Amino acid sequence: MLRRLGPTVRTPETAGDPLFPQKLEFNPPVHENWNIVHIAMQIPELHQIYVCGVNCMRGVVLTAAEMAASERFSFVLLREENVVDGTIWETTRDGIADVLRKLPALPPCVAVFPVCTHHFMGVDMESIYRSLEQEFPEVAFIRAWMDPIMQKHGLPPDQRLRKVMYDPLQPLPLKEKTVTLLGSEFALEPDADIRRVLLKNGYALRELQDCKTFADYLRLAEGETFLITYPGGKFGITQTAKRLGRPCHFLPMSFDYNSITASLGELTDALHLEPLDILEEQKQCDAALEKARDVIGDTPVAIDMLFHPRPLELAKLLLSHGFRVTEVYLDAVDEAEKPALEWLKTNALDLELHSIILPEQRVADRTRPEKTLAIGPKAAWFTSTPYFVNVVQGGGLWGYAGIRKLCDLMIEAFQNEKDTRDIVPRKGLGCVSCI
Amino acid sequence: MNTSYRIIPCYTGDVSGVCSALFELGGMVVIHDPSGCNSTYNTHDETRWYDHDSLIFISGLAEIDAVFGNDQKLIDDTVDAALNLHPKFITLVNSPIPYLNGTDFEAICRIIESRTCIPTFYIPTNGMHDYVPGAGAALAEIAKRFVSVPEGKKPGSVNLLGVTPLDFAADGSAESLRETVERAGFSVHSCWAMGDSLETLSHSGEAAVNLVVSAMGLPAAKVLRERFGTPYVAGTPLGSFSETVFASMRRATETGENQFPLLERLNQTDSGIFAIGEPITMGSVLAAMELPGTVLCPLEHCESLLNKNTLAVVGEEEAETMLKNAKVVIADPLYRPILPKGAKLIELPHEAFSGRCFRKTMKNLFTIDYDALRKEASL
Numbered sequence: 001m002l003r004r005l006g007p008t009v010r011t012p013e014t015a016g017d018p019l020f021p022q023k024l025e026f027n028p029p030v031h032e033n034w035n036i037v038h039i040a041m042q043i044p045e046l047h048q049i050y051v052c053g054v055n056c057m058r059g060v061v062l063t064a065a066e067m068a069a070s071e072r073f074s075f076v077l078l079r080e081e082n083v084v085d086g087t088i089w090e091t092t093r094d095g096i097a098d099v100l101r102k103l104p105a106l107p108p109c110v111a112v113f114p115v116c117t118h119h120f121m122g123v124d125m126e127s128i129y130r131s132l133e134q135e136f137p138e139v140a141f142i143r144a145w146m147d148p149i150m151q152k153h154g155l156p157p158d159q160r161l162r163k164v165m166y167d168p169l170q171p172l173p174l175k176e177k178t179v180t181l182l183g184s185e186f187a188l189e190p191d192a193d194i195r196r197v198l199l200k201n202g203y204a205l206r207e208l209q210d211c212k213t214f215a216d217y218l219r220l221a222e223g224e225t226f227l228i229t230y231p232g233g234k235f236g237i238t239q240t241a242k243r244l245g246r247p248c249h250f251l252p253m254s255f256d257y258n259s260i261t262a263s264l265g266e267l268t269d270a271l272h273l274e275p276l277d278i279l280e281e282q283k284q285c286d287a288a289l290e291k292a293r294d295v296i297g298d299t300p301v302a303i304d305m306l307f308h309p310r311p312l313e314l315a316k317l318l319l320s321h322g323f324r325v326t327e328v329y330l331d332a333v334d335e336a337e338k339p340a341l342e343w344l345k346t347n348a349l350d351l352e353l354h355s356i357i358l359p360e361q362r363v364a365d366r367t368r369p370e371k372t373l374a375i376g377p378k379a380a381w382f383t384s385t386p387y388f389v390n391v392v393q394g395g396g397l398w399g400y401a402g403i404r405k406l407c408d409l410m411i412e413a414f415q416n417e418k419d420t421r422d423i424v425p426r427k428g429l430g431c432v433s434c435i
Numbered sequence: 436m437n438t439s440y441r442i443i444p445c446y447t448g449d450v451s452g453v454c455s456a457l458f459e460l461g462g463m464v465v466i467h468d469p470s471g472c473n474s475t476y477n478t479h480d481e482t483r484w485y486d487h488d489s490l491i492f493i494s495g496l497a498e499i500d501a502v503f504g505n506d507q508k509l510i511d512d513t514v515d516a517a518l519n520l521h522p523k524f525i526t527l528v529n530s531p532i533p534y535l536n537g538t539d540f541e542a543i544c545r546i547i548e549s550r551t552c553i554p555t556f557y558i559p560t561n562g563m564h565d566y567v568p569g570a571g572a573a574l575a576e577i578a579k580r581f582v583s584v585p586e587g588k589k590p591g592s593v594n595l596l597g598v599t600p601l602d603f604a605a606d607g608s609a610e611s612l613r614e615t616v617e618r619a620g621f622s623v624h625s626c627w628a629m630g631d632s633l634e635t636l637s638h639s640g641e642a643a644v645n646l647v648v649s650a651m652g653l654p655a656a657k658v659l660r661e662r663f664g665t666p667y668v669a670g671t672p673l674g675s676f677s678e679t680v681f682a683s684m685r686r687a688t689e690t691g692e693n694q695f696p697l698l699e700r701l702n703q704t705d706s707g708i709f710a711i712g713e714p715i716t717m718g719s720v721l722a723a724m725e726l727p728g729t730v731l732c733p734l735e736h737c738e739s740l741l742n743k744n745t746l747a748v749v750g751e752e753e754a755e756t757m758l759k760n761a762k763v764v765i766a767d768p769l770y771r772p773i774l775p776k777g778a779k780l781i782e783l784p785h786e787a788f789s790g791r792c793f794r795k796t797m798k799n800l801f802t803i804d805y806d807a808l809r810k811e812a813s814l
Binding site for chain 2: 054078
């Protein structure tokens with residue numbers, strides 16, 4: 001029985017394509033996702049320079065301030081006169097150069113972020129970069145963008161950033177038995193299946209999160225094979241590997257046993273590795289799920305798409321192991337989730353699929369009559385629960401070990417209250433936060 | 436270059452200023468923007484977002500709609516949301532791309548109003564100005580549209596103008612301001628715009644005097660002056676300066692003339708003492724500390740508040756130059772990197788500058804011990 005009917009709720013059976021119409025957008029006070037400032041800051045010694053109006057600037061400059069990285073962030077403010085008197089090119093180019101001259105030392109790498117206004121004014125950004133590279137030949141300029149106006153019909157800025165942020169990588173001699181995994185803001189968990197199978201076969205795994213210096217970052221190009229697990233990194237890393245002439249495998253983070261097994265098979269076949277014992281892995285997963293089910297019982301479970309790019313697969317996994325999943329918060333169904341949605345149509349008739357951003361969600365009833373376990377911070381806010389798994393963008397969870405780790409996190413979340421109001425508004429989970 | 440910033444942040448933008456001013460009035464604000472304006476506002480510029488369900492949204496403007504001039508989507512989506520959510524009014528706010536496109540917001544407002552029968556108006560922003568013009572224009576529009584003609588004035592009553600968390604973020608600030616004014620024998624008629632409803636604000640024409648406690652309140656004060664002849668006083672009643680402000684309010688009521696008590700503030704331009712920020716509150720802080728000093732005003736639309744001891748400053752580089760001989764600076768902590776070596780910083784976190792970075796230690800300007808602050812600043 002549906003508790004909340006209306007334009008913001010669907011069931012699997014009534015889920016159309018698109019799941020919800022594009023209307024005005026509400027932004028809940030949950031900010032633990034990584035934005036373009038957090039993502040680019042992962043490159044050691046990189047300096048970021050944004051060029052935009054004050055209202056757009058505010059969000060990024062204070063992102064840097066909150067993560068105690070103001071000294072690695074500068075900006076050029078576009079004023080009204082710059083866009084009406086034809087001086088936007090000069091303001092952009094000279095402003096960036098001025099910032100660089102004012103820095104205590106020139107950074108090896110600078111990510112420049114022009115904005116929607118530059119597109120609409122037809123600013124020749126490439127000529128700006130050529131001019132800057134002439135004046136600062138020792139600096140690698142990353143051609144990034146903060147242009148969300150392009151994201152409805154193309155890739156959003158963060159996905160394009162995950163390409164250009166690796167443009168400074170240049171082909172290096174191949175380092176045998178070394179694999180580079182990129183495209184996620186979270187390092188794989190120590191026992192993640194990919195890491196285990198590589199280590200078991202004598203391979204080293206390199207991730208951006210291991211890099212302490214810009215030189216370390218450049219050595220990421222040495223990997224003999226590139227891997228991607230986070231879908232938001234697929235475009236960028238595929239392009240990077242192609243440019244560097246390296247094979248690349250997208251092994252998506254998933255909660256589906258068949259998908260995980262297929263990804264592990266793709267990896268072991270490509271690198272000729274001795275595989276993990278899949279049956280044993282699955283058996284341990286089933287045991288972990290059963291243990292979590294025993295603890296959590298019939299408590300309603302709410303899931304959100306910020307927790308993981310495959311929330312419907314997770315709903316399916318949990319429902320098929322006896323959990324009472326009641327709500328999923330998502331605004332779209334990814335192509336990869338279509339099989340899970342089909343399964344839910346016949347096996348979870350009462351499951352509620354809630355929009356996150358439709359305007360009516362601003363005034364949605366956020367009280368629940370009973371204790372609710374949320375998996376993801378947005379689900380926690382929408383259900384006003386202090387019992388939640390605080391992971392975003394899939395974290396470092398991957399594969400069968402990821403499912404087992406999630407079971408542990410669910411038990412921990414179920415048994416221990418968190419301060420939702422203090423936690424979920426913080427930006428960039430895992431980054432320094434001064435608030 | 437005054438457009439390049441090496442390390443300090445910028446102030447809150449005009450779009451957020453509008454949202455902050457209208458937050459508690461029961462309206463629906465639609466920012467015609469692709470993404471980010473609402474997130475930026477509610478993350479860094481709005482202390483009330485987590486707990487209060489104010490109707491503030493973005494349109495999610497897409498490239499194709501901007502290029503082909505498809506305003507119909509904005510109209511339909513706004514009408515749809517308004518009919519579901521029943522706001523008391525609808526406000527449209529602009530951002531850089533619709534500004535460049537020359538989107539006709541006045542016409543769009545008329546269409547929306549005719550379809551919803553809900554008062555709809557446009558606040559002309561473009562995301563390239565700071566919060567003072569944005570919030571100021573929003574409050575002025577409320578004064579123009581919703582304040583009814585009074586039957587008469589209520590002696591001793593006052594409207595407090597320019598009160599939002601952008602300048603008064605510490606918990607309890609609005610209440611403290613109200614108490615301070617009432618302790619002096621005035622009756623607070625309305626507070627623009629924290630703690631009072633649109634209905635309460637609509638009776639503001641009855642007040643005998645308007646107290647403008649930040650530059651955000653100045654345009655509304657001018658509208659109320661023009662419409663109802665209500666005089667205003669520009670000053671924030673802080674510490675010992677409160678008495679001067681209250682005397683000005685009495686004088687304004689008696690004479691009908693606007694009063695600027697900050698002009699009487701101690702002046703000594705070579706004192707080496709500076710305060711940086713919104714000119715009425717920071718001038719009042721210096722006055723409450725009974726210190727001679729200069730206010731540096733980095734905000735727009737404050738020309739009428741500038742004088743020999745309140746100077747405009749544009750950009751990080753100019754601020755650094757003007758502060759090069761500073762001995763004591765009263766300002767937000769994020770100004771620290773541009774202070775000269777040896778200068779003492781008296782930290783007064785300012786939401787409109789550092790956002791929520793120091794929210795947990797934000798000071799209530801109305802309860803600060805200004806004598807202690809003066810001692811802290813002693814050279």
